[in-house]
Amino acid sequence: MKQQTKSFIWLIIFLVGFPQISETIYTPSLNDLAHLLNVSANDIQKTLSIYFAGFAIGVFLWGILSDFIGRKRSMLIGIAIYLLGSFLCLRSTEFHFFLLARFIQAVGAAVGSNVSQTILRDVYNEKERVGVFSTISAVLAFSPAIGPMLGSIVASIWNVSMVFRLLMIIGSIAFIWSLFGLKETLNVKTKINYNFHVIGQNILKDRLFWIYGGIIGVVNGVIFSYYGEAPFIFIEMLRFSIVEYGYIGFVVALASFSGARFCKSMNKKISNYKILTTGNFVFFVGIFIFFFAVTFLEPSSVLFIIILLLAIFIIMFGLACLLPVCLSNVLLHHKNYLGIAGAFLGLYYYVVVCVITLIMSWFHSPELYVYPLFLLFWFLVNWILMMFNRK
Template sequence: MTTPAAPKTLRYALILGSLSAFAPLSIDMYLPALPRMAGDLHSSDTTLQLTLTAFIVGLAVGQLVLGPISDAVGRRRPLLAGLAVYAVSSVLCAVSPSVEVLIVARLVQALGAAAGIVIARAIVRDLYSGTAMTKFFSMLMLVSGLAPILAPVLGGQILRLTSWRGVFVVLTVFGALLLLATVLALPEPLPPERRSPNRLGATLRTYAGLLGDRSFFGYALAGGLMFAGLFAYVSASSFVLQGVYGLSPQEFSLVFGGNGVGIVLAGQLNGRLVGRFPERALLAAGLTTSAVGGIGVLVAAVFSLPLPALLVPLVLLVASIGMVMPNASSLALAEHPRSAGAASALLGVLQFVIGGLATPLVGIGGENSAIPMGVVMASFAVAALVVFVTMTRPVRVPSPAVSEATSGRS
């Protein structure tokens, strides 16, 4: 088995990374528009929040359903169907005449987005194994790592040019372009002989087996807890850095963007270190760095330390995601090649369910203190390290290679 040529690897990275970015783009880009949407749709803020709830529910259900389906029928057909559903439902979001229609459209949009997220991870497992898989997950951070950080900024810039409906027009174009790219440049990676039966009983047994695999669940849970820390940062950092520390919108954008670059750089550093050091060691280093950063953020918040004392540990915590997520995903999927779709689904569901819990938690203490953000981020970071230490074990990782499914493909 041979490693693919660089242009082919880059092509896969761009497409699969963009598929992985569906959720943060679809969630975070429209958040700055919520106040305007409430007025335009004559809706209360509480009712409008159901558009976010519907999307999270759709992501969870869609991944749980589509992951096993892709194990049974191959990756391309459910992926293409999901991308088409995403593009059409994004149009419906853009033209929604009422909040009720928007809620339904967002639910359908999430089902389409779920196909991209869950199948992208499964395709990586189809194509790569061992350290090659971890390196490729690290490469994906070039695209997917920036999405949750830059999406709110991009949404805010779109709102300067058009209404909230323009955000969904941009998402429509994004979905349509990815559909075209998938049709033209992403061949089927899962041959028929490697597919699994698509029966409800078999699917339920697969999920039960994965949840009963202490190590798989440990790696997945550690990644989910880290993702929750990122959710807490995205939802609270603007209030903390602007409201508490007095940064201007432009200064906040620089800090926000700088942390996004930190995720990408950490991901690329991880890609260079994989093969020289075991994935478990790199994951342990990333989780330890995150825990140290989280504790530092909490200390800075509790004692009202100057801004640099907050920013340094904040950078450590946020950037460490670029090292944690590739290794956690690779180690979780390593021993489940025949159920990569189902395993990918559980990874995604844990990330967004736990991440969804982080958003309301940071708001409990109000918007005039950095302590709630520090408590939530530190708690999730430390919990992720504890889960890793107590629940996971080394996995049997194959030698660096690309699966035979990719041999000879262009």
């Protein structure tokens, strides 16, 4: 495929990134939102889980539709649904209605994640994809940081309702940019009538699909569970202001950027398996440092804050090493039906993300040691998955 323009890459980055911003932008206001909707901290964390339940359905829906009605048309319809969900979030005054609005918002937002990745697989060959995914992952490392930062600033100046107005603006930009800047990449001449039974059998038998897809789900689940827990750790327990909490997002961003760049630099030097095991080991080191901080240091001390931020940096660095390899290779055996295969992949790993964030909402506790125990469990899950991929 011919070299893509920089504007194309930036459009794809924006389309992949705005669902992440949508998820993280209101997390600094979780405490305020819980009070506004008159629910507990455990309940308000379920707004993260419902988002990923909608996202799981959305990526499945858009992955299939993109193979039948085209990538661009699917993108525009999905963003329109996202705008509707964002508007309903803005108008919500009751918890269960807010959950429904978040679900609709997520179904629409999923188009940015799924269809954008399918477009990249359309236009880049196997050798180019790891580098492209690493580059995009490195840039996108800042989207989770941008979300809390924007959310904290907006909430501190105005209120949480203004956050959802901002999301409507972001969605409008995504719609207009896609309308004029996105070209159709589905090759209609080679389009075939898919046999879902055969495709389903192929996926069920594909070890890489289940291993890499599971790791993608665990990594994203851990990252977004952090965004569910972090406001309560830093704002409620450690008494950070909402703006100070927003700045912490750049620690995560720098870690994710560094991890993605490390993966890209190691791509041609060591095997995929070694990159994955290295990343997971770094993840474990971060968890160990987290345990050390909560066990031996006084939470109100400056040293505790420094060590805690170091632990978070190392955790996120390790996780960021895993994603480019998994995203690039997870559909390696399904090139003839990437849209539908991507739909099954998205359904799979976002169900994993939904389950992980839901478990975190159940185990949410004012005791700081609970979260690193939670992380340790998912490190072990990753390690087991990698053992099945050992060659």
